[in-house]
Amino acid sequence: MMHDVIIVGGSYAGLSAGLQLARARRKVLVIDAGLRRNRFAATSHGFLGQDGQAPGIIAAEGRSQLMEYPTVTWVQDSVVQAEAEQGGFSVRTQCNGGFQAKRLILATGVVDELPGIDGLQERWGKRVFHCPYCHGYELGQGRIGVLATSPLAMHHALMLPDWGSTTLFTNGVFTPNAEQQAQLDRRGVSVESAAVTRISGERADLELADGRIVQLDGVFTMSRTRLSPLAERLGCGRVDGPTGPYLHTDETRQTSVAGVFACGDASLAAGSVALAVAEGVRAGVGAHFSLING
Known part of the structure; x- marks a missing residue:
């Protein structure tokens, strides 16, 4: 036919x-x-x-x-x-x-194709997202992390303060230059340079290479x-x-x-x-x- x-x-x-x-x-x-x-x-x-x-x-x-x-x-x-x-x-x-x-x-x-960080895959679409318009509102203006996979993470980092308190985890991928840092400061975005080793917890807690754990309500990544x-x-x-x-x-x-x-x-x-x-x-x-x- x-x-x-x-x-x-x-x-x-x-x-x-x-x-x-x-x-x-x-x-x-x-x-x-x-x-x-x-x-x-x-x-x-x-x-x-x-x-x-x-x-x-x-x-x-x-x-x-x-x-x-x-x-x-x-x-x-x-x-x-x-x-x-x-x-x-x-x-x-x-x-x-x-x-x-x-x-x-x-x-x-x-x-x-997701970043190879332990705990990320099972939280994809649940506590780890790619689209703020699709999932940002439901985080209730809570604590949001942006996990960098490239310098394009700046796009997420500058958008997401409209949905909650935002921290950019550069994760060894890039370092914001002076102009980018000024943009982040204007939007109230914190920057964390320590490497992310694991995502754990009921929500999305980021475990860092220096032993710290940052508790978050959601994470966005590309x-x-x-x-x-x-x-x-x-x-x-x-x-x-x-x-x-x-x-x-x-x-x-x-x-x-x-x-x-x-x-x-x-x-x-x-x-x-x-x-x-x-x-x-x-x-x-x-x-x-x-x-x-x-």
Whole structure:
């Protein structure tokens, strides 16, 4: 069966793209591995109408609504290969064989590569975060740490005083210059240069190399992000972002490969449910226009 569009990734961006195409009565196949980027977080914030809702509930409701459309098919699987062929694209999955479509939407998201500090991984999305807009308010103007992974930690450090008392842990990554230190002073940010060896406690206590323990209500840090290899195999162009590469797209969300569109965290150097849903709309509409125009 030749589908109109295969969407790789059934999280918020992929669901949103699929909804536009389903409402245009196009044959849509969504292939999803079930690994949402925000699966570690208990609640999602900043998405109008769903503020404070569990991320899994938002995704499940979105899928339920999408599957009400009779032209949509869902396959729970991982895509291991994708390539262009005459008249469209073919993809191969790990367990369910191959599928074909005229257009392809990559809503594959990104993988977070976290700092290698003991205790951080298990607190990711719970007490260690990347987005102040998503999680800062819930810390109740408490004690916030910024764990530097690069000089870009200045961005977090200058933002976060609006959400609580902020300390920048440079962790041997960089030393603020005079201008940066003046900016931190103006924002009331403390600077701690001792190395962080472990995160412990019920909240997020940072254990330092000199034996001190700094008790915090939450920690913000920047992960490095990694793209799915599918885009590279298809030849899609990339852009180097502040925390990792993302896919280059035009205003319709078409990549550098004709007929391949991208949306969500894979094509935007920022991550939130609201942004992913909005970008999914653009990719779904863009793919539909591409089908109309041949």
